[in-house]
Amino acid sequence: MSLGEIGAILRRRWYFMVPFTLLSLLGGAYLYVTVPVSYQSQSSVALLDSSAVARLAPTFGNPLSNAGGSLIVTADVLIRTLESSDAARELSARGVTDPYTAGFAPASDSPLLVLSVTGTDRAKVLRETNALTTFAGEQLTALQEAAKVPPAYLVQTAPIVLPQTPVAKSKSRYQDIAAVVILGVVSAFLLSILMEGVAVVRRRRHAAPRPKQAHAPQRVRAGPLNRRVDATAILTVYLVLAFFVPSNLALPALGGVGTPANVFALLGLLWYLATWLGGRILPAPGTRPTRVVMCVLGLAVLAAYTADASRESSHEEVLGADRGLIGFLVWVSLVVLTSAGVQDRGRLDVLMRRVVVMGSVVAAIGFYDFFAATNIADSLHVPGLQTSVAQVNVMDRGAFTRPRATTAQPLEFAGMLAILLPFAIQQALDPVRRHLHVLRRWSPVLLMGGALPLTVSRTSIIGLLLVALVMVPRWKPARRWAAIGVMTASVAVFKVLIPGLIGTITGLFASFLSNSDSSTQARTVKYSAIVPYLREHPLFGRGFGTFTPDLYFFTDNQYMLVLAEMGVLGLVALLTLFVTGVHHGGAIRRLARTESDRELGQAFFASSVVALVISATFDSLSFPMFAGMFFLMLGAGGSYLGFLRREATAAAVPAPRRASGAHLPRPVESR
Incomplete structure (x- = not known):
């Protein structure tokens, strides 16, 4: 559905839009007059x-x-x-x-x-x-x-x-006024679209069948408003905002969830609802399980929100819980747009290629940060946005600057690249793309894989090892030994070009194994500090988004953070998400009929395993870019699985057989 079509629907349903909009404006004016400063x-x-x-x-x-x-x-x-x-x-x-x-x-x-x-x-x-x-x-x-x-x-x-x-x-008063106006306008929008969908269904039901006649193709007016918009186009804009606007910049009133990419994702959800309620699109068949899993997470989020409302929580915790709901809606938007909104596999392939290309550009920015000992994101300022992360500056470890590119933190940079690297490898090996130049196919792999060790973190190395352990054993012997040789040579290249980097990384793991690493010891202490909060609210937690570092402390572990915020129910929902991603990869590989699809399934499997493991090393879903890429990949995996299931079903249904005598000539009376 194009923007022009949406505008035409709103004009036809003006009797919803005008009254609701006026009521919301009057409600905002009433709040402005009655709510004291x-x-x-x-x-x-x-x-x-x-x-x-x-x-x-x-x-x-x-x-x-x-x-x-x-x-x-x-x-x-x-x-x-x-x-x-x-x-x-x-x-x-x-x-x-x-x-x-x-x-x-x-x-x-x-x-x-x-x-x-x-x-x-x-x-x-x-x-x-x-x-x-x-x-x-x-x-x-x-x-x-x-x-x-x-x-x-x-x-x-x-x-x-x-x-x-x-x-x-006055900020809280203006926020309340804006909330009332937005609620009224959005309600009018959804009601108008819903009534349009009902009218379309009624017209189709009562319309008499007419004989098919040849019609001249209907001409569509040219212009940006009349151009067809699909889920891939909307998600592409989201990717541009997510990758190239620093993820620590957000709207002041929304905190970390108020990034431009997240706000646009919510607008994308409204577009999908308008298209769906208007009868212009149906959810892609075979993709429902992915959205059911999001419903399970939604139940955990709502239960935690109710638990926060039922206790004596501070004003900051209430705001954190509200922001948590907004963040969850962003995740729902990404999953719905990718799993239900993408109707053509070719467009989904285009989306995945764009993800890899943009991710490789972010990796290249990380190279610049590392060798220039700076952070290019610090020089990017967007009017109306402010940083949502305290004390964002250049971080180093040993003698090396830890790059973060446009992410909020080096760990987010490492985690995001680690879950995208399998898809860069899959696209480089795709037989369909062998006509492209070798540098064009393998540059994303070199950029992403090379940027991971530059973060000088255990998370990046664990992600690299998991990708290798999941993908390499499934390859044929020739490709497998070639990959092992390339990885060995890469270690030697890093040792020669960046002296001391390999030693610093091995020292990180040595101190971890000997229990002499200060950061590891600090995290262990935090794990025990979570226990009192878990005992207070073991089942539903304190409220999703309420356990913020300003009020409590950094957990540096997504599972511990979920236990504190959403309790045992939230932990089960989170594990279900990760297991669903792993299932997508395995099912795609099992149903695949081509080598390309089998590699794609293995890439989804590797990406989900990486997300599952490295979430124990930092609070992964608290960072908007990592969370956005994870849920986008979750929805894309469900969409690919739906396409393969439909192909398998179509192949299993036998073609209709002709009657045995259909090919015989009709008998004619002889004279």
Whole structure:
């Protein structure tokens, strides 16, 4: 369905569009008038250790002073105390009835706390901030007195920034207004398309059959609005935005899920709904299981969202849960567009080639970052977007700069390339493309495979090894030994051209195996820190998107993050996703009737295995580019499997046989 056709439908159904749009605008105006402006006041408090600690051995008889250290643990205890329900009741008795927060100061390694109060009465907010600042000092003293700390060793609070004059915070009000307007317009859009589909079905049902007549081909007006749009075209635009707009840039109100690519994916979902409800497209047969798996994940997400709403969650957690729902809709968009929207296998092949080509360009950008010791994404700025990742800068390990190209982090760069590398190999070996120049076929493989070790991470090497272990054994002996020779030569080339890189990478694995790696030890500690949160909400979790580093900590493990956010149900749904991807690869290879399709199935199998394993090394689905490529590949695997199933069914149905006497001449009466 073209954009012109969608516009024509909306004009015909103006009696839905106009009233709903006017109502949404009136609702937004009502909110603007009635919802008061919020004001926020902040103060900063530092923790000071006792002067007596310099003369005594560690511990000083004060279990809260952290042995003269930076008092980070003490500050964390105080923050948790201030955010407890008992503290909230005490503050309410003192007149602090507006929402308040207590946390560490941004980008600070010292025990510096930021206390803030948000309300609609400016004078009251200032009084409440003063009361909260005083209460923080009293609570710290009470904690130490309960531990029977000698007065000479007490930790004290010192106001660094006194309660500031409250400033207006209008963003939440404008967000509510925008939500009402968008909801009204989208509802009118979907209702108009739905009624158009119902009208089309009725006309087809009541129309009398007419004899077929020859008609002149209907001319279609030229122009961009009347050009046919299909799912491949929409997904191509998504790929351009996902690969070439830095994934850390997003709309300010949406956080990490508000990347331009994700917003366009949601628009693509609206296009599919309009085309489907308008009776112009039907989901591709044989692709339903992929969308059923997404429904299972959706149930886990909704259950976690309900669990978050039923507990006393903070305002930041509520916003995180809302963003989690938006992110899930983006994933649904990608799966639906690839599995149900692509109706022609040739167009799906085109989409996969575009994915590989664009991924290889991102890999080339990674080469530039590595050798120039810079990050080209830092110089890219898009008006209206801001970074959603704190402290994004050039990262290094050993003597090497770790590239990230247009991704948010080197691990996302490595993971994204690792799940795309099997398809680059499959396309290079495809007999259909043998007429192309060898560099054109193998350049994506060289760029992606060569960029992976440059990230100097265990994740990239694990991904490379998994791709080799899954794909190489299935090849014929000649190709297999050639691949082993190329991989061995590649190690030698890296050792000569980039001295020290291979040694640094082997050192990473050696320290991991000897349990002497600091990053591995830090992750192990985080695994045990997840257990208390899992015990609180074991089945449904705390809420999808709520376990953010700003409020808690980095998990560096997608499975641990899902356990904290969606509980056991979410973990089962996530594993089902990965297993479904593996099943797609195996089923495609089993049903394939050509060597090209068998290689394609093995590529899907390898990509899904890589995603399954490396998700234990970082919180993979928290990064928009990796998550987008994973769900796009999941939907593409389901679409390819549907095509092969339909081909197998058509081949199994025998052709209609003619009657035995049909070929005989008709008897004619002799005269």
